[in-house]
Amino acid sequence: MHSIRTSVRTRIGTRIGTRIRTALVVGATLLGTVGLPAVGAGGAQAAVTTLYVDNTAAGCADAGPGTRSVPYCHVAAAAAVAGPGQTVEIARGEYEETDLTITRSGTAGAPITFRGPSPYEPGYGGSAVIGSSAHPGGGLTVRGARYVVFEYLEVEAAAGRPVVLADAARDVSFTGVSGTGGTGVRVTNGSARVSYARASLWGAQGPVVTVDGGSTGTVVSTNSIISSTGEDHASVLVDSAPNTVVVGNSTLGSCSPGIVLTGASVGATVENNAVNAGRDIDSPCDTWSYMATGITVAASAVAGTRADYNVVDSRSGGTPYKWAGAEYADQPSFTAASGQGAHDFVSPTTFWRGPDRPLNHLIDSADENAPGMLATDRQGKTPVDDPTLPNTGTGHGTRDRGAQEFLGVGSAYTPAGPVRLLDTRSAIGVPSAQAVAAGGTLDLAVTGVAGVPATGVTAVTMTVTATGPTQDGDLTVYPHGQARPGASTLNWVAGRTVPNQVTVPVKDGKVSFYNHSGGTVHLIADLAGYYGVTGDLFHPQGPTRVLDTRAPIGVPSAQPVAPNGTLELPLAGTAGVPSTGVTAVTVNVTVTDPQQDGHLTVYPHGGAAPDTSNLNWTAGRTVAGLVTVPVKDGKVSFYNRSGGTVHLIADLVGYHSAEGRIAFYPGGPTRVMDTRLSWGRPYYRPAGTVPAWGSLTVFANGGSYPASATLNVTVTEPGAAGHLTAYSGVGPVPDTSTLNFEAGQTVANQAVVPVDPTASTVVLHNASGAPVHLVVDSSGSESY
The missing domain is CATH 2.60.120 (Jelly Rolls)
Structure with missing residues (x-):
């Protein structure tokens, strides 16, 4: 599921419930503007680059130096003295600041930075919280200050108090400053160039994010926003605030409006948002549907405003668009009337995967060039390419709409063989010709060779053959560098040659082979293809018998394949396989009634048989093996490398093509x-x-x-x-x-x-x- 996949309410509640509650409340409530000592005045102050706040430290002191060894107990103490170029590092814990107001300014080249622990860095142990679940405070206010940066804080605001208030603030940024309760986030009173990004917000008494009071150039980007249920309170309200940018957000309106522009909010950009006004992710609003509007732009805000690349959820029952007073029930009518939303979709914003689910229009479809777009998502994750969906966005084409990148993508297959990567008998893939020792491990590089890319490979498919084993045993093929799993790939008895196809994840560009026997064994590996971010997609079929030389099936008459003979099998257009566009097939091949020892090579039709093998047999034995082989001219070829005849059976299990959802x-x-x-x-x-x-x-x-x-x-x-x-x-x-x-x-x-x-x-x-x-x-x- 994409967009707001986990309720912000649940996540915030969990994080609050597990925080360390050992905060020391020292003295009376402190204000960020009055009644505090001037620590480190003059030149000494300028020499300090970092001030520390940690109310769990036994020696914390608001009248102290704010050093790592003697940190402040309250954020307000550091806020009262911080100057340009200084960073206030706030340790995890709960800081019961009734009214934390920032009035001191940095400069363009040397802002003041307030930073809590980043949840996306190693060693994260919990949030720095302004307020507490037991004693929510007055929130975080920036009043009249310029060039101030806030990173990775949580704010718990009391009723009637804002989570974040930017009041006549300029050039101030909030990144990862999440919160719950209160009156939400507000940018007001002529603030300019304020950015609010990568936050999770829930439960405001009113609009969750409000930009008003003539504020200009505000950017609201890459946030997860949930508003209160059944109230006419927008997730994002822009009121008489020109040139506001609302991009890349995921909103859940809970039967309230999504994004609303009113008053003289001209010149706005509303792009790449996932707007859901439903009751609870995928539930309709019923009697409250009249409030569940997706995007609303008043006539007074239309001039110079651009709305595009948004996905408005279709399941709330409300009107997707209100533009200049008119309502539009779908994207085509909205675009035809307004000239906006040419790349919009009115469709679900949350998804469970499955064969009958609609396409997820959020994935790989954002306008990467929209103003205010960040390089990574709300959690700092870089975009990934979903191979099952076309790249329809701008720029790299792989950026998702909404605040959250969908990272749970699979891999696509590229046929690349058959070609020999390893043969310990002739020093292919290894420095010298020698068998793998008893209990020994062989590491094989599989990327950057034989046409396999050097990067981006997630797995390879190979036919692995064990030959010349001196004792009974088995082989385990597994990702390089990982602990050897308790699994096996093929089994042998002494002296027997045994092959098996294996699909194995790749790590560090290598795979490993473990000889689980008390004797030596030679190993051969023939590459069939590899998996990565691009390639072809699988279509399961059957299993369906497509070849049996005894019957006959797939051949004109019942007769075995001649010694050193080749059989060509048409597969395109049969057994559910399309007549065009097929790049590879996966078949289970069985050799039966072989008259002499030998092996089989399955390869693309039309060329000479490569020096590889898929199945090995001794006279009279029936053996089977899975084969994934490229298709050429709609056919594959089977070469009997033996001096006797052999019957062949093939059961189709699927095919690969460029189009698909798997x-x-x-x-x-x-x-x-x-x-x-x-x-x-x-x-x-x-x-x-x-x-x-x-x-x-x-x-x-x-x-x-x-x-x-x-x-x-x-x-x-x-x-x-x-x-x-x-x-x-x-x-x-x-x-x-x-x-x-x-x-x-x-x-x-x-x-x-x-x-x-x-x-x-x-x-x-x-x-x-x-x-x-x-x-x-x-x-x-x-x-x-």
């Missing part, structure tokens, strides 16, 4: 199920085998609304030969296979499985006449 969220590898042990998701399951012809339900880890799960599935201790089918669990078990096994064999295969949308689960079906144990590791999910 992105990949890499994670893990993480063990999510082991039937040899007891597990609790999606239900409590005691240890025990999956029975013959029985099924196991597994929870799909990943994004907020998974469409398919990327799993590594291992069958172990099977009592009879058979195969495993992974599917969504919706409908009957499909006539496809994910992996094949023989009695007593341990075998693994990666599976990309559509998810049951009602339960976020997948089902693994044991198609054999005896029980099996299953081990399941998650590598992430394709999610909305």
Whole structure:
């Protein structure tokens, strides 16, 4: 969900409730303008660059020097003496200042700065609070002062008192100065060039932010603002204040008006705001809908005013626009009549992801060049590119509207192979040709090579092959630099060559391979593609059988592939795959009845077969493996690298194309199920085998609304030969296979499985006449 995703009311209440309440109230109430000692007068004062305020310090003294060792107890004490170029550092705690009024000025090149702890820096331990939940005060007032900066404070104002008041103030900025209660924030009495940004405000007795009294050049930017329910109090009211800028804010009107310009508020800019006047994020206002107007600009404020790139929530039941006295129910009519809002949307401002949800018009769509726009969002986060939505904004095109950047974006896939990245037998990807030692780890650089970008890569997909193992064992492929997980990628017996596709997150540009055996093993890795901020999006399909040379399916007649022969399989326009625009497919390929040892190479149609492999077999064995392969001319090719014939089966599980709403969220590898042990998701399951012809339900880890799960599935201790089918669990078990096994064999295969949308689960079906144990590791999910 985007915009105001968590109620500011809840967040502020939580932070207040967990603050350290050890403030020492020393002496009578102090005013920032009278009755205070002149500390460090003359030249000595100018030499001090930082004054400290900490009422939790045992030696704090308002008559002291304001040093780190002897700080002031009250902010007012520092405010009475601070001069140009000085910074007042305010420690976390609650400061019961009945009336904190700032009257002293800095200069253009040397402002006075009041700074609390930043929640976005390491070591943050809580806020500096003006007032307290038990004793809210008179708020923070700047009266007649110039060139003053306030950063990262919280203000709890008493009834009838402002959270922040800029009274005849000039060139004053408030960044991260949040508050609750009182009469909100007000800029008035001819103030000029006051900015108020990156704050959270809630619960004002009146408009939450008011700019009036002939104030000019005020900027209200990148704030989360919630107004009181059922009162005709705007989230932002601009009254007779020319050239005001209201940009990048997220407002929740609670059945009150959103942004209102009235009086002579000409020359204003209202852009990039997410305006929601609903009852509670997504609820209509019913009888109060007449007050739930999105954006209102009076006729007296129209001249020179620009309103565009806003999203006005459509669910309040109120009028989205009132412009020069006329009401407009939608963006087209508003734009046609006023010439404004050409890039506006009347649509939801908060979202849950899912296949049937409307497009989120807030994402990657802001006017980055609007006046007052900040480089980062309310929490200091830089914009990120959501690969599932077009970049329709100005500038970089990736800035979101509203106060909060949507950061929970997935990754897109770029086919880049197959190409060999690692072969320990011939010193590819490693400095010398040597096997990986028993219990050894190999780190492989996967970015900046073979066409993979040097930065921005979140995961890679590779076919990994273990060959020449001297003892039984298994391999774990995982992100470089992380603790080795309790998961496995493939299993082998001594002397056997075993491949498996793996999708693994990338860290520091590398992935790691751990040889979990008592003997040496050679490793091969063939790149299929990589994930990052740009690329193609996945579309789960099936699983659907698209090739079976025994049947025949996908070929004109039932016959095996000849020795060293090539089979070309058309996929575009079949089994739900579009006829154009497909860049890659993911298929589960099975080799059966091979007459001689060999391996299979799956590659884009039209070129020569690369020196890579996807499946390895010994004569007479049936083996399966997942393959993600680029599509060319709508086809893929299969090359039988052996001296004997072989039958091929392929089950389609999805395709990639430029358009789509599903992105990949890499994670893990993480063990999510082991039937040899007891597990609790999606239900409590005691240890025990999956029975013959029985099924196991597994929870799909990943994004907020998974469409398919990327799993590594291992069958172990099977009592009879058979195969495993992974599917969504919706409908009957499909006539496809994910992996094949023989009695007593341990075998693994990666599976990309559509998810049951009602339960976020997948089902693994044991198609054999005896029980099996299953081990399941998650590598992430394709999610909305």
